[in-house]
Amino acid sequence: MEILKYACPQSKDEAFRLIREEHGTAIGGAAWLRTNTKTIALGVDLAGLGLEYVREVGDHIEIGAMTTYRELETNPLLRARFGALFETTVSHVVGVQLRNIITVGGTAAGRYGFSDLNTTLCALGAQVVFYPDQTMDLAQFIERGAKVPFLLEKVLLPATAKGTYHQMRISENDFPIINTTAVWTGSEWRIAVGSRPAATRLCPKAMALLGADLHPSDDILASAARAAADELQFGSDIRASAEYRREILPVLVRRALMEVRE
């Protein structure tokens, strides 16, 4: 990776200005950026902004953009509120050493098709906060992207939810070929599916079938799982065909729903 000019601003105002007005490239963990051979005219290192935190504010949890995957995996507040959901979501991403580097902000900003984490964040109904003052559903952002350069400051989550993550990989350190997270928010079900191989989408028809009952019957779970596969589009790539993904998904969705229901 070549960076012609490097800045490490100490305030969000300055970082935002450099990104918006001087076309700076935000640098999160830099692990993904460095795989790119493109020359970066101005690199804006976000490490000086104090964006590494997981904290409870009012009725939600805030995760700073520079928080690493390893922090998500081991953080006691996330463990207390979401059980092992974050651990199981990120634990397949290469190894501890990479997870000590890669960030939540770089992941949400990248809107990667293969993402494990974005699937769980979308299922939880995460919102992304763009500095200075724009908040948007992550699922919507993933679908539409942004029209102007942005500084993603943090991710907001509900204070608690019950969810499980399921994925399938050809080999342990590879990207998933399909993944899903099912969440019971306390009043409704949410299902997100990623690695189709396109980016994460919610499954509104499947969610509606499950209704507002934490204990739907086995038949309802099976129809919701099938509905998720029917309402989404899948593609083929070197890892799997669209048909294979469509067949596998209902199995994973049903497992995820059954685990949450228990």
Next chain:
Amino acid sequence: MNITLRINGKQESIECLPGEMLTEVLRRAGHFEVKKGCDTGNCGACTVLVDGKPVLSCSYLAVRAEGKEITTIQGLADEAKKFAAFLTAEGADQCGFCAPGFALTVLAMKEEFSSIPDEAQIRHYLAGNLCRCSGYEGQIRAIKKYLEAQHAE
């Protein structure tokens, strides 16, 4: 630009380019014990500790290491030798290219866990360290025996 790091307890001032990764900078400063394997963030050969945490130096921006404590395998040589004896005894070390990164990850795991991790935890913690020669079984045996011996000490 110039960055100042503490490498294995010694302060060093090193020239680096803004986009350079820590592996390059450490090797340029003579730390050839930091191995360059895949250089894409997948194999774990380049592992070093930054302020005690294991990171892939090939994917860690060198400028971010300014003012930080970097530990390579040389910095933990005595501990690494103890562990290496277990690897040898289990026939788990062959070409040895993965060994510096592998041993540093094991030592970081030992620090992170308050009790001896079980096999699943060991496999999970070491998932980012690939070895093209050994097939992992001997390494797992060596780690278990090493951790048990350390615990008994």
